[in-house]
Amino acid sequence: MAENPYMARAIELAIENVRSGRGGPFGAVIVKDGRIIATGTNQVTSTNDPTAHAEVVAIRAACAALGTFQLDRCDIYTTCEPCPMCLGAIYWARPHRVFFGGTAGDAAEAGFDDAFICQQLGVPLADRKILFVPLMREEALACFRAWAASPNRINY
Amino acid sequence: MAENPYMARAIELAIENVRSGRGGPFGAVIVKDGRIIATGTNQVTSTNDPTAHAEVVAIRAACAALGTFQLDRCDIYTTCEPCPMCLGAIYWARPHRVFFGGTAGDAAEAGFDDAFICQQLGVPLADRKILFVPLMREEALACFRAWAASPNRINY
DSSP states (O other), X not given: OOOOHHHHHHHHHHHHHHHHTSSOSOEEEEEXXXXXXXXXXXXXXXXXXXXXXHHHHHHHHHHXXXXXXXXXXXXXXXXXXXXXXXXXXXXXXXXXXXXXXXXXXXXXXXXXXXXXXXXXXXXXXXXXXXEEEEOOHHHHXXXXXXXXXXXXXXXX | OOOOHHHHHHHHHHHHHHHHTSSOSOEEEEEEXXXXXXXXXXXXXXXXXXXXXXXXXXXXXXXXXXXXXXXXXXXXXXXXXXXXXXXXXXXXXOOSEEEEEEOHHHXXXXXXXXXXXXXXXTSOGGGSSSEEEEOOHHHHHHHHHHHHHOTTOOOO
């Protein structure tokens, strides 16, 4: 397979990230109209942010660069198949395509095992490893009523 | 059920968030040792960040406040059952418990339907709504080799 320059850049960034000690071995590049508009690397440990996976960092940067919360006509190149958090972020950001290098299995072999999160999604609340407890549902529904009634509503 | 002050605060923040036009009808509060250490509301549209759901905003703020990437002994109170992205973020942040108000069904009724993301997690890559394409796996595995060899490695 011919080398893809965007994926090659993502790999380069991931390796630099490890060497500099900034975080885990993951990189991502976001491309629109043939141009790299944002990059991201894993910064969980260096920024104390468990959500700072390469894809999330890149999505946030790309949206900031574009001034929008949607990645229309953008492609994401990531060095590894996204974890469930990043997959969710990708669906909310709505890019065109996602290209990935390593597989979830490769990540698990390297010590990054997110299979337990996928597995937990299918487990009833009461049986999950982190306890999920329903509380004050009736009161909380007031939030949705306020939304329905709001003249300031911007759908997303 | 007696009113829980943390959930009541999350609901109050969500409603304020809607009224001010800053974002969607969601709020979250993170509590450690009986004290609120961070709060978050949905800021997707006001900050152009599709990852700025209430839980993610609160997790990032709590980790910043604590100076750590793990939410040991913390409880999260969120006005609605977390979407898959937020659920992933919660598992990476590892709090003790999660209390939620509205259910995923309530959110869907209010127009916030993340069921398609859960569904997509179980769909083969080639059949997903957003195309996921494997690319340069062999080259990408160099990232994990760099990680295994790195003296700067901080596990997370």
